[in-house]
Amino acid sequence: MTRSHGRGLPGLAGVEHVGFTVPDLEAATRFFTEVIGCELVYTLGPFRSDGTWMADHLNVHPRAVMQRLAFFRCANGPNFEVFQYESPDQHPVPPRNSDVGGHHLAFYVEDLEVAVAHLRAHGVTLLGKPTESTGPSAGQRWLYFLTPWGMQLELVSFPQGKAYETSLDQGGGGGVRLWQPELPDHSQQ
Incomplete structure (x- = not known):
């Protein structure tokens, strides 16, 4: 069944993956599995082309090599x-949020203080201290941190919800709720 809302991509179901480039895949794998707690599913590569395939399909230098x-x-x-x-025109410094193309990944955690202590114990660079949001995001606390190669990540937590949700519960706010993770039910423990 194709989903259609009368605008945008027909059949849009959600975000399947986020892609990004790191300088050392082995080091990034250790960081994402050992510090963050992600699971490695599979690897593949290398890919290269003697023609223009890399530029035509991936918008990278024609001689770029996707190592893995x-x-x-x-x-x-x-x-x-x-x-x-590896690419002849590769820029080795990750963009900051203020740069065009700047980005960050945000990880929702149940307990921000426990997660911050975990990052500290692993020697992760934290940017400032946990911050409490205001306005529609009130109820949310967050903290930016850096990977060993300088990519920006964020911890975020709002166990009691965000302020904008109150207007939704009262029939306002356009009726759209931001995606939130389904948290485990610890009440049975």
């Missing part, structure tokens, strides 16, 4: 497709 890629499953949310490339 790995797919990770990180609890409840989109999968990660993580690449290691």
Whole structure:
């Protein structure tokens, strides 16, 4: 059955994966599995082309080589497709949020303080201290941190929900609720 809302992509079901490039796939695999807790599902590669396939299909330099890629499953949310490339025109510094193309990955955690302590114990660079959001995001706490190669990540937690949800519960706010992870029910323990 094709889903259609009268606008956008016909059949859109959600975000299947987020892809990003790292300088060292082995080191990134250790970080995502041992520190974050993702599961490595599979790897493949290398891929290269003597023609223009890489430029035509992936918008990278024609002589770029995708050394390897790995797919990770990180609890409840989109999968990660993580690449290691070699390219004559490669820019080795990750973009900041303020750069065009800047981005970050946010991990929802049940207890922000416990997760922050875990990152500290693993020597992860934390950016500032946990921050409490205001406005429609009130009820949310968050903290940015960096991977060993400088990619920006975030911890986020809002166990009691966010302020904007109150208007939804009262029939306002356009009726759209942001995606949230399904948390385990600990009440039976």
